[in-house]
Amino acid sequence: MLIKMENENPKVGYIKLQLESNCTNTETNILQEYWEIVDGKFAIKDTNILLEKYNYTRGELTKLTKSKSKLLVFVFCKNCNSYELKEVCSRTEYQECLRTYEYIHYTRQEKICDYCQTIKQEERRKRQEAENKHKKIEEEKRKKLQEIEDRRKKEEERTRLNKAIEDKKWQLLSDFEKDVLCRCLQANFHDVRRFFVQKRGQKSDVFINAIRELELLDLITIRRDYEGNIRGHNFLPKLKEFKDEIETSIVVIKEQQNKIERNSTNSLKFKLTINDISNNPYRPKFAGVITFKEEIVLHPNIEYTFGAWERENENLYLTLIPTEDLERIPTQNKVSNKPEHIQKIILDNFNNLGKNIFEDNF
Numbered sequence: 171m172l173i174k175m176e177n178e179n180p181k182v183g184y185i186k187l188q189l190e191s192n193c194t195n196t197e198t199n200i201l202q203e204y205w206e207i208v209d210g211k212f213a214i215k216d217t218n219i220l221l222e223k224y225n226y227t228r229g230e231l232t233k234l235t236k237s238k239s240k241l242l243v244f245v246f247c248k249n250c251n252s253y254e255l256k257e258v259c260s261r262t263e264y265q266e267c268l269r270t271y272e273y274i275h276y277t278r279q280e281k282i283c284d285y286c287q288t289i290k291q292e293e294r295r296k297r298q299e300a301e302n303k304h305k306k307i308e309e310e311k312r313k314k315l316q317e318i319e320d321r322r323k324k325e326e327e328r329t330r331l332n333k334a335i336e337d338k339k340w341q342l343l344s345d346f347e348k349d350v351l352c353r354c355l356q357a358n359f360h361d362v363r364r365f366f367v368q369k370r371g372q373k374s375d376v377f378i379n380a381i382r383e384l385e386l387l388d389l390i391t392i393r394r395d396y397e398g399n400i401r402g403h404n405f406l407p408k409l410k411e412f413k414d415e416i417e418t419s420i421v422v423i424k425e426q427q428n429k430i431e432r433n434s435t436n437s438l439k440f441k442l443t444i445n446d447i448s449n450n451p452y453r454p455k456f457a458g459v460i461t462f463k464e465e466i467v468l469h470p471n472i473e474y475t476f477g478a479w480e481r482e483n484e485n486l487y488l489t490l491i492p493t494e495d496l497e498r499i500p501t502q503n504k505v506s507n508k509p510e511h512i513q514k515i516i517l518d519n520f521n522n523l524g525k526n527i528f529e530d531n532f
């Protein structure tokens with residue numbers, strides 16, 4: 171059953187009330203009174219009047235309106251110039267329907283129907299999609315350019331590093347820097363630093379300066395984190411072929427390394443045995459033969475400290491040790507000329523050495 175409703179709301183095309191055919195007379199009366207609109211407003215404003223009049227509970231009235239009536243509201247859409255049907259089952263829904271309209275009107279937007287809404291949403295979605303696609307293309311373009319730039323930089327770096335090897339730039343390094351470079355060719359940055367700073371006791375800034383020098387000369391490249399701390403280093407594998415050449419060009423450090431690695435081969439220790447064949451004063455007092463079990467290298471321009479201990483049967487035990495091995499001291503020729511505290515160090519070392527001699531099998 172369709173009932174044409176009075177409508178004075180200019181925004182709403184027209185309103186029809188639809189009732190289920192199985193309504194009783196009472197139900198039809200209630201529903202007609204419930205939905206009656208006069209001058210754009212509900213004729214019975216307070217629905218409690220209806221509840222009292224028909225002895226209905228609120229729940230029963232709600233159930234009745236929802237199950238047996240529908241207000242068909244035809245709202246005009248200016249966008250497609252046609253009416254859109256809205257079905258409402260309660261006064262709240264009806265008011266909601268108009269309020270939405272008024273709100274949209276208030277904000278000067280044209281109310282549009284669901285169909286137009288869908289079309290507009292689809293347009294928005296397509297626009298967004300096109301924008302995203304454009305962004306993606308731009309991003310890919312940017313990435314490609316970045317890759318080309320990175321490759322160019324890498325190539326440029328490679329050229330510089332190659333040139334440094336060709337020019338044998340390590341020749342410009344100090345012995346210490348050469349030593350750092352050689353270590354850099356064998357271990358990662360962390361281990362190289364640990365070797366020089368922790369094991370050798372080198373000052374950290376001295377070590378870092380050496381690393382920077384290697385970078386400046388294009389012998390290595392350095393990886394830094396965002397704070398500028400060194401995280402690692404790289405070099406051309408080809409540089410390794412020159413490691414021996416670089417190493418052999420190191421003078422002092424190489425010797426120090428030898429001392430550590432080859433176990434004091436640069437010190438001389440042996441027993442001077444009495445020449446017991448003859449007592450002739452023109453014959454040497456000590457004479458004998460000796461075979462050394464390892465190579466003993468004595469370097470020029472390095473100070474050695476010597477000592478001779480009297481042993482049984484007037485034999486002597488002679489030692490010749492680089493002074494640096496005892497302690498770093500200035501160049502002088504007699505133990506007694508050394509400052510007193512240095513003398514003590516040397517004598518203490520001699521004492522220890524002397525003790526060890528007694529334990530040797532000479």
Ligand SMILES: [Zn+2]
Nearest residue numbers: 247250283286
């Ligand atoms: Zn429309």
